[in-house]
Amino acid sequence: xxxxxxxxLDGAGVIGGTKILLQSRDTNLLLDFGTNFSHxxxxxxxxLRPRASRGLLDVAELxxxxxxxxxxxQDLSLPxxxxxxxxxxxxxxxxxxxxxxxxxxxLDHCGYLSYIQSQTxxxxxxxxxxxMKGIQDTSKGDLEKEICYVIPxxxxxxxxxxxxxxxxxxxxxxxxxxDELKLSADAYGFWANPxxxxxxxxxxxxxxKSVKNVKILSYEVDHSIPGATAFALETEAGWIAYTGDIxxxxxxxxxxxxxxxxxxxLKPKVLLCEGTRxxxxxxxxxxxxxxKDRVAEVIKNTSGLVIADFGSRNIERLLTFREVAxxxxxxxxxxxxxxxxxxxxxxxxxxxxxxxxxxxxxxxQEQKSTESTAEKTLYETYKNILIDPTxxxxxxxxxxxxxxxWDLNELIEVRPVPRSIYIYSSSEAYDEEQKADMGRLRNxxxxxxxxxxxxxxxxxxxxxxxxxxxHSSGHASADDLLQVINFVNPEVLIPIHTENPQFFVxxxxxxxxxxxxTTLQPIPF
Numbered sequence: 001x002x003x004x005x006x007x008x009l010d011g012a013g014v015i016g017g018t019k020i021l022l023q024s025r026d027t028n029l030l031l032d033f034g035t036n037f038s039h040x041x042x043x044x045x046x047x048l049r050p051r052a053s054r055g056l057l058d059v060a061e062l063x064x065x066x067x068x069x070x071x072x073x074q075d076l077s078l079p080x081x082x083x084x085x086x087x088x089x090x091x092x093x094x095x096x097x098x099x100x101x102x103x104x105x106x107l108d109h110c111g112y113l114s115y116i117q118s119q120t121x122x123x124x125x126x127x128x129x130x131x132m133k134g135i136q137d138t139s140k141g142d143l144e145k146e147i148c149y150v151i152p153x154x155x156x157x158x159x160x161x162x163x164x165x166x167x168x169x170x171x172x173x174x175x176x177x178x179d180e181l182k183l184s185a186d187a188y189g190f191w192a193n194p195x196x197x198x199x200x201x202x203x204x205x206x207x208x209k210s211v212k213n214v215k216i217l218s219y220e221v222d223h224s225i226p227g228a229t230a231f232a233l234e235t236e237a238g239w240i241a242y243t244g245d246i247x248x249x250x251x252x253x254x255x256x257x258x259x260x261x262x263x264x265x266l267k268p269k270v271l272l273c274e275g276t277r278x279x280x281x282x283x284x285x286x287x288x289x290x291x292k293d294r295v296a297e298v299i300k301n302t303s304g305l306v307i308a309d310f311g312s313r314n315i316e317r318l319l320t321f322r323e324v325a326x327x328x329x330x331x332x333x334x335x336x337x338x339x340x341x342x343x344x345x346x347x348x349x350x351x352x353x354x355x356x357x358x359x360x361x362x363x364x365q366e367q368k369s370t371e372s373t374a375e376k377t378l379y380e381t382y383k384n385i386l387i388d389p390t391x392x393x394x395x396x397x398x399x400x401x402x403x404x405x406w407d408l409n410e411l412i413e414v415r416p417v418p419r420s421i422y423i424y425s426s427s428e429a430y431d432e433e434q435k436a437d438m439g440r441l442r443n444x445x446x447x448x449x450x451x452x453x454x455x456x457x458x459x460x461x462x463x464x465x466x467x468x469x470x471h472s473s474g475h476a477s478a479d480d481l482l483q484v485i486n487f488v489n490p491e492v493l494i495p496i497h498t499e500n501p502q503f504f505v506x507x508x509x510x511x512x513x514x515x516x517x518t519t520l521q522p523i524p525f
Contacts, residue, residue: 003236004525006270008496008517009066014038015276015497016108019066020242021097024235025213030071030100031231031242031272035111035144040064045433052143053159056083056115065115066520068092072115075153076143078160089520099123099176099211103244104228105131105313107147113173114146121174123216127227129175129205130191130344135313137195138337138374148173149200165198172203178218181207187347195340196373217266219259222252224474225313226345230259237525238269241488245274245497248480249287250472251316260487269525271490275498276475285480286472292320294469295423298453299328304420305396306330307403307411307450311426312337314474315345318402319352321425325360325400333362333387333401336378355382362387364401367413389413396420405437408444416448424454425470429461482507494523 004024011017017036022029043062044050050058055076059065060083065072067088077083100116102124103109110132113122122129132148139145141162149172153160162168183191183205194200210216215234222228223245232241241263246256263271299306310317318338325332334342339355346352355361363382367389371379379386392399393415403410422445429435439458445451454463454470463470476484485493485508492513495504501516508514515523 004240006240006272006494006517006523006525007521008519008523009068010036010039010519011496012517012519013499013501015499018109018497019112020272020496021095022214022233022235022240024233024237027212027214028095028097029211029214029233030097032103032109032244033100033112033116034109035107036064037108041431041433049142050144052153053161054078054081055153055160057081059112059115060084061086065112066092068095070094070096071117071120073117073150073153076115076160078158079155080158091522092520101211101216101231101233101242102128103230103242104128104223104225105135106225106245109244110147111144114144114150118150118171118173121176121211123176123178123208123211125218125220125227125229126177126179126181126205127345127348128229129177130187130348131225131227131313131341133191134341134344135337138340138378140372149202151198165196169199169201170194171201174203175205176208176211177205178208178216181205184347190344190347195377217262219255219262220252221246221256221259222250222254223247224250224311224316224472226315226349230256230263232263232266232268235269235525238491239263239266240270240272241266241268241490242272243274243484245276245475246484247474247476248483249285249477250474251288256476256484257487260484264488268488268490270492270494271485271488272494272496273481273485273504274475275481275495275500275504277473278478278481278498278503279500284468285477286469288316288320288472290469291317291425291472292324295321295425296324296327298421298423299324299330299400302419302421302451303397304417305392305414306400307416307420307422308400309404309422309424309426310402310471312404313341314426315341315352317425317472318342321400321402322358322360328400330398330400331360331362333364333392333399335364335366335402335404335407336375338402339363339382340378356384358385361385362399364389364392364410366407366410405441408441411444411448416450418449419451420448421451421453422455423470424452424456424463427471427473428463429456429458435459435461478503478507486511492525 010019018032020031495501
């Protein structure tokens with residue numbers, strides 16, 4: 001058997017769904033374990049989801065999980081069913097892993113942790129761990145959302161049920177970090193306590209330097225979510241580096257450059273490198289500073305309500321709009337999910353104010369007949385900054401309202417005045433369903449007479465030429481990736497998280513060996 005082996009279990013030739021197995025020194029590590037949205041969307045959509053009552057059956061049948069039975073939660077195996085009826089490769093039949101090494105909290109990298117055994121440790125940054133809890137805390141109860149803590153299932157009448165919330169506690173996963181552990185009492189309380197009604201058995205985060213026989217080094221990098229981390233792992237064959245998702249053009253781009261410089265000194269054998277944007281060679285590089293300037297420009301010319309639509313986990317963009325709110329003498333109105341994530345970011349980095357202490361922030365109280373326990377808790381916690389749509393409606397020029405597509409029906413309560421604007425500050429529409437959503441979004445805006453900025457065209461999925469500049473990509477451009485690769489200077493380059501792996505052969509193949517991964521095909525070193 002070779003000294004070290006890499007195997008892309010999922011995600012070869014696509015963006016997302018990254019699941020990479022590293023085997024070295026009698027140690028088995030998974031590098032990320034995300035949702036493969038391109039594969040998943042072939043079968044499922046918003047209202048057609050894998051059946052939680054059948055556990056592993058649906059996702060295994062459709063090939064959404066690597067066929068490695070021992071990786072997954074035993075409480076999701078339903079007696080009398082065989083999720084792996086299509087067969088299990090011999091090398092995966094008895095596979096157990098020592099840890100999942102997780103780069104960041106985007107679902108295409110962490111989403112299918114929900115199926116992984118709860119006792120399997122997760123190695124990540126402290127910020128990533130806290131954001132994962134914040135994401136799950138404010139999500140609707142769903143098997144696919146159990147990325148930080150799991151709700152044990154039991155069999156009743158031939159199907160799986162989650163135990164009653166009064167009698168069955170959720171169980172927090174085991175998190176390990178290479179960060180220095182200095183948690184305040186508030187941070188410990190955030191981590192240890194549930195936000196909903198169900199009690200939680202919590203597990204303290206532990207600091208480490210290695211997993212079993214593999215030493216691990218971590219490097220904070222720039223991406224569109226805080227806590228994003230690249231890793232270097234010392235194997236029998238030499239150092240293997242993994243970028244995760246990176247960029248150089250964000251506010252923390254210097255950290256990505258620092259990662260490349262530090263890893264180059266290790267003289268790595270292998271670099272696993274993302275390539276999300278290499279198919280878009282003509283893409284202009286828009287920085288976060290460019291976004292701030294563009295947003296400020298259009299806001300200064302409106303006397304109505306400003307509605308901002310950006311990714312729910314893009315805290316950097318949230319803070320950009322906070323800066324613009326300050327400059328334009330407005331307040332930033334957030335949803336519960338935003339406030340909770342911002343608190344997690346505050347508790348682990350200290351790089352923003354605690355939301356209840358920030359004079360520029362308000363928390364929007366949705367108009368609904370039934371509030372979840374999490375919503376009730378957050379409304380009570382942040383009652384000093386709570387605001388309802390009636391107050392916003394009366395003073396619209398004083399607010400920037402952070403809504404997503406899924407919050408549009410709240411506009412009926414707010415009643416936007418003439419000269420109100422909607423700023424779409426997120427990625428373009430990539431598939432037909434997203435393009436259809438953009439058509440619906442434009443219908444809402446037209447109904448209320450709201451002027452759109454940056455909203456993708458329903459036919460092309462791209463913003464109109466005169467409306468670009470409201471979003472900065474979370475991924476490095478092709479030229480920036482080549483800069484990182486050349487600086488790291490690995491012997492072997494393996495492109496992942498890309499729809500165009502051939503780009504790396506053409507642009508990097510003369511200087512070093514480039515291996516294009518194939519799903520479930522071992523790469524020995």
